[in-house]
Amino acid sequence: MQRLTTPILMVGSTDETPEIRYLTGFQAGDAVLLLKRRQTMWLVVRELEYGRAKLSISSGINLLTPNMLGVPRAKWGDTGALAVKLVQKWAGKRVVVDSRFPHSIARRLKRSGVGVSVARQELCPERKEKTPFEIKCIRQCQEAAVKSFRSVQDLLARSRIKANGELIFRRSLVTSELLRQHIATVLLKENCFCRDVIASSGRQTAEPHEKGHGLVLAGEPVILDIFPQHLETGYWGDFTRTVVRGRAPAELKKMYRAVKASQAAALAKIRPGVKCRTVHEAAARELEERGFETRLDGDMRVGFIHGTGHGVGLEIHEGPRLGFSEERLRKNQVVTVEPGLYYPHIGGVRIEDTVVVTARGYRYLAPCERRLEV
């Protein structure tokens, strides 16, 4: 294993490089550098972060500033110069980096005589298997997501349907914007936030990542995709339900039943040792068998146009990916299971839960009923 012997170098904010937060406990909006040589770590932070870092990093990590590395004042902002000094001093002739490592810095290192190789696997594969503390953190977010969904479900159920299909809640027209505000307000009370929450409706739901804009009408699909990050811990949750206020059209009901069955088929496969592709194929097969094709429609693909799920942790999308990969699931991994169907002339349906892989199967982090009509 390359990474056990060759020192690892990481660079970036802890949003860009969550491995740094994972390994050190430090959160930084600006670029920091982490060098890991077997079990020894060196973290370089800017001078103005030094005091904060000293208090928050895990014990045993060597904390450095540009000044302590002997980098002249004029170069403190130059991450490349810091990387060269750090590596020359503590790593030697060779480092391993991940696929996101900046080319400009790799080039600087090479010019200084340091070999840079890109790791063939993740630099922290252990990050995929969550500790009890991490599972608790993700569950907090997942529970906040479910809570905010239930609150919107309740809002929709209590909204009055006008003759033209518009919805009225507390004298306001119900819009995607209103639902997003509502979700954000509930999440905030749980110390969570979801910047790009999806509350799309009608034909917009045929676009999986459309946030939604404008009126929400009775009888049309509403996709609520809520993926909150906890403001203190930095962990995420991920949860989606599709609902209709009032009566759903027959075709949409059929889609909903298919997606629900597809999710159940995928979940039924989840247990340690199962290949990711087995889970994805189970989800896809269920949809096909119910007559829902995935195909090209002009420029666009329609049907089941994304993977079945992904890992969740300090990143909203992380490994393992439940697509066509041969990777095998392991105990304590946390993954979403979120099949969907998307047809421009009808709209979309997606149902998503986040589960933890257990010794014999899986466990919901925050269970929630699935019901199309509210």
Place this chain on the structure above:
Amino acid sequence: MQRLTTPILMVGSTDETPEIRYLTGFQAGDAVLLLKRRQTMWLVVRELEYGRAKLSISSGINLLTPNMLGVPRAKWGDTGALAVKLVQKWAGKRVVVDSRFPHSIARRLKRSGVGVSVARQELCPERKEKTPFEIKCIRQCQEAAVKSFRSVQDLLARSRIKANGELIFRRSLVTSELLRQHIATVLLKENCFCRDVIASSGRQTAEPHEKGHGLVLAGEPVILDIFPQHLETGYWGDFTRTVVRGRAPAELKKMYRAVKASQAAALAKIRPGVKCRTVHEAAARELEERGFETRLDGDMRVGFIHGTGHGVGLEIHEGPRLGFSEERLRKNQVVTVEPGLYYPHIGGVRIEDTVVVTARGYRYLAPCERRLEV
């Protein structure tokens, strides 16, 4: 100018690579690719983003999916494979990338016979000079920040001071957490959010990036650093005030007057053609002349330990940087001016406004009074 003739390649989410959002109008949480050859652009998005991208991108941009690029299904998630196909088809033998471009993809391109050079300057230098629309977007955020600050100021002013210095507002003890929730709630109503809002107090304020935890006490400094991003436009604002509930200690008052004077000195220098370092040096000199040293205190630097400001736009920290740079300010640039002083035994003071450079000087995006005691 390298960038006018050689095609430019960018890769990443639009948070990682805001240039892509700037040039195309498209916002994406997952990696997309943009190739720009003179005025022609090609944007590659995943299949599930195609419909949404088609509706939201600026006219004249060529929209592509992995399928349209002829990349086999199994490699759709492989950004390196997409980059190679895109460049071979539309760019030819050479591309320019920015300093954040991933090394793993640069290496793939080189192996396919494509030369990759890192730009010596920004790939979109025009992004620093804001259009009237952009200034409006930043002003919205800045006004939201000021509004949320005033609301916290009011909360503190109305809080009751207990004999032990604790503050009570509506039967709750005032804490950093309470203030952050309060700020977030006000921002949300303005369709803005600031994930890492700072509401630190007491000695914590000596750490510029400490978010703050625990009780806020009378007579101690409170730093409120509010940098909201607009949830729709993606632009940011940046605003800081330091306040004290009740009477401020004499030393803190002196620091506050110095920082206020330092900000005024820096602002007085702002106009087109002035070097960034001139602004920073004016801020630093004012603090020194008032007896506030910047020096090493054990491991830590104390005093004025950061730059005077930075550009604000689709990134919270972008160019120009008001540090020791020789770069000259230009009309319509938007910059923060935020000197501060930090001493562990007293705490910190920072005052920050965001201004636009005008033909003869500067204009506040959202003016707000400076008053230490509330």
